[in-house]
Amino acid sequence: MFDIQNILRENIKNLIPYSSARDEFSGKASVFLDANENSFGSPLGENFNRYPDPQQSKIKQRLSLIKGVPPRNIFLGNGSDEAIDILFRAFCRPGIDNVITVPPTYGMYQVSANINDVEVRQVNLNPAFQLNMEAIAEAIDDNTRIIFICSPNNPTGNSIDRDDIQTLLTNFNGLVVVDEAYINYSRQKTFIQELTEYSNLVVLQTLSKAWGLAGLRVGMAFASEEIIEVFNKVKPPYNINEASQQLVLKALENIEQVNNWIRQTVKEREGLTAELGLLDYVQKIYPSDANFLLVKMTNPVFVYQELVNKEIIVRDRSKVELCEGCLRITVGTPEENEILMNALHSLISKI
């Protein structure tokens, strides 16, 4: 049975969190002399002389309606990367505990683990880019705190078998983190609706991809109230700045625009898949539930360089285990995709 008390670090259990001026008084008032702000104003106008809402209540209320989950089950971070870092700091004892990752996958789990001096047990995906359940079971020991699953997975693009993730959620006594950064491009169901079923589930999503707000740095974690309380205890008090909060609130009103972009991206993804398949030096295009394609080809490094020479930048993943020979190509606008395809066509006789 999962019990958060069994994995929460002692220092976090006993932590008295920082109490900000805005935490201690949040009612209606006209004169605020409690936070040592500049009372005259900000050079930018707006409310930028005031500290932002530490709990980001307005954004959470709006997200709650969009995602169908109560605000108390939502954490907002300075990118999902902040949520990943907090998971390590709250639940993993440096030098003692370990986590499991399933490469090839998103690199931040490993980097965050290294920064926090936490051992990473890598259990490679199988050649179909699915979980090796037996090897994961073998890698788990009494000090395993978190299993990170990215679905749809970066850089392979496929979704991970839902049944396998549910098997982990049921049988593992630590946290199962399902990173859904690319869920908007997938036909798979989000795991957010499973939060009531699994107390050890943490779902990560982000405004950086489909929502088109990578520059604002806002990521989301969805989990039980208990887990979200831990996140809130550990996070810096004002982790989402006022400019980002204002702009995110505005952006969340544009859900139709975003849904439109998602439909266009999926259509472009299918178009690119068909066209890339016609190139003789392309060996394989992996099925994608995301806004990018993993493409295996002859001489990927040459192709990468030739594209750079034409000022087109894709991601060289050809040295990554299980992605040998592959470039990762983000789906662009129709115009960008045409430029890309023209460039790739011009290489046919050179490879």
Ligand SMILES: *Cc1c(COP(=O)(O)O)cnc(C)c1O
């Ligand atoms: C892009 C991406 C993120 C987003 O990170 P942010 O810090 O929210 O920008 C998270 N997870 C994966 C797998 C990603 O590819």
